[in-house]
Amino acid sequence: MQLTLEGIRKRVGADLWLHEMTLALEPNAVTVLLGATQAGKTSLMRIMAGLDQPSRGKVRVDAADVTGVPVRERNVSMVYQQFINYPSMKVAANIASPMRLRGDRDIDRQVRDLAAKLHIETFLDRYPSELSGGQQQRVALARALAKGAPLMLLDEPLVNLDYKLREELREELTQLFAAGNTTVVYATTEPGEALLLGGYTAVLDAGELLQYGPTAEVFHNPASLRVARAFSDPPMNLLDGDATVQGVQLRGGPLLPMALPHGSGGPVTVGTRASAMHVTPRDGYVALPGHVELAEISGSDTFVHVSTAVGEVVAQLTGVRHFELGDDITLRLHPSQAYVFGADGALLVAPARGAEPL
């Protein structure tokens, strides 16, 4: 199924909630809508579902214009942040409800199959209120899957679940989506979740669609500073610099030797991911001396916040490292690992993929 948004906009009163955008979703794949709260994810999803109409533009399913068609006449299933089930029906009846509407035979078997996929087969005889949050959301997901709609919209479906449960359910969902006969749209505020879901990502910011493409592609080649900001966790380090013939001269710091696109000049912003900053001296790396402001240990990584002459920089170091506040530290960056954005925010240089020099 191909869902296409053609030049849609959404105006509410005097406010433009969604700026004009055109988006052709990759059919039968997952598209992640990534953006902070208020970026426009839910507004966009409501238009995709037919719950709301765009102020301008068209929504197409395959070739057909469905712009004015209400949600109940479209074949769409939705899952929300809140766990929504029929409270008076047992889990089995909840899952079966779309099948009943369709007049399916062998409902029992279908319900058991879906329940097994979502690990709720032992709760079929209970009411939703007797289940934990994670189990309730599994029921809602099973019901959405039971609908068998060619378009499935999930609006931050895991946000109200525990961290670990989120991890489990996300993995199961990824496997269910991989079956590949449903176009899935999944909204999240978390860059890490987008990467784990894979598929395609549309980055939204303040009602604008900034970039759409394969998820890893968008992460590694953000078209603009705004995309890079939205799609990085921990936040990308951003340093002011000036383009010169030798590379980028960091303001108040060293030169990053590199080849810039022909005709680059003037002020630029250098972006570095926290994971590209190191502490061991190596050939070809540029040194950024400073002192430790804070060290956060997550177990697998240590995040060191360093104040340097070029600004505050965060380094993500593998493993547990102990630092005292105020300690001298020198961070090292290979120029090939830097992103460079022009004064207009457009990407000038992206690091070569998977090729960090050692």
Add this chain to the structure above:
Amino acid sequence: MARIDLDLAHSYLPDPKGEEDFALLPLKMSFEDGGAYALLGPSGCGKSTMLNVISGLLRPSQGQVRFDGQDVTALSPQQRNIAQVFQFPVIYDTMTVAQNLAFPLRNRKVPAERIKARVGQIAEMLELSGQLNQRAAGLAADAKQKISLGRGLVREDVAAVLFDEPLTVIDPHLKWQLRRKLKQIHHELKLTLVYVTHDQVEALTFADQVVVMTRGKAVQVGSAEELFERPTHTFVGNFIGSPGMNFLPGRCDGKQVEIDGGQLPLPAGHAVPVGEIKLGVRPEYVTLAEPQAGGALRCTVAQVQDVGTHLLLTAHAGAHPVKARLAPSTVLPSVGEPVWLQLMTDHTCFYKDEALV
């Protein structure tokens, strides 16, 4: 500031019988004066119950709560002198930011000069100085939550500041900033802080000591490093880390472990009991190995994900998944192909009946 000692149990039922009737099983625990603690666990693990017992919102059905040796079990949060920050902003919309921050001090009749100084200091730390005279009503959700945090931290004389999932409503970018602020404030103010969360990154980065809880029990108390390197229980191994520790069931004969038909010699210095055990190894420590290498197991590639800064490999050893976090430049066999993974490392742990050996 106070040292807090718990020696108690709590059940919401009038006549608890089995373990499952207790929200908190009998426990003894101490929170040092000036320490930063996190209570971490899934919903229903008892972490909020423990927080409410510390604050005085809930009286434990058995045992005592002591602050600096004094029995405070029967005292209210006000009497215990506790400051609290909740999931959602609790502020007065009609007041300015400064008035909101000053409120807990005014209530305690702190002199005006002192209030001004302290409000200024807290606002500076939370980067609210520019908004002190603005009404709280017009502010964004994260700014409001910063005010809540500020109100929790503004009094110097509190016994402890308790946080109940304070960053839940905050976007990922701001979480980084606020977590950082909290940590810096802890360094500067040396308050006793207890922080409840289900988010391990929040818990581990914020706290000096993390209490990992499940089913009413504190299963391990330790630093981020201890919980990551030597989880004392498989629950902790799985709960801490993202993805969690890999566990592979095997049989140990004292010298080597048999897993899925492979014979893996034990690393030197590991005394592992004979019989059924589980090998635990974190995805961060699993590396690619040459075929037949000692300590390596032949697995099958099931999935390779580019998670940005790393590749995440999921392989199968028989029916069991093994995950490995690998450098982005790693070249991997295709899905369905064999891959040899090194599982016996200095960081490998062994478990018998789910407990570390």
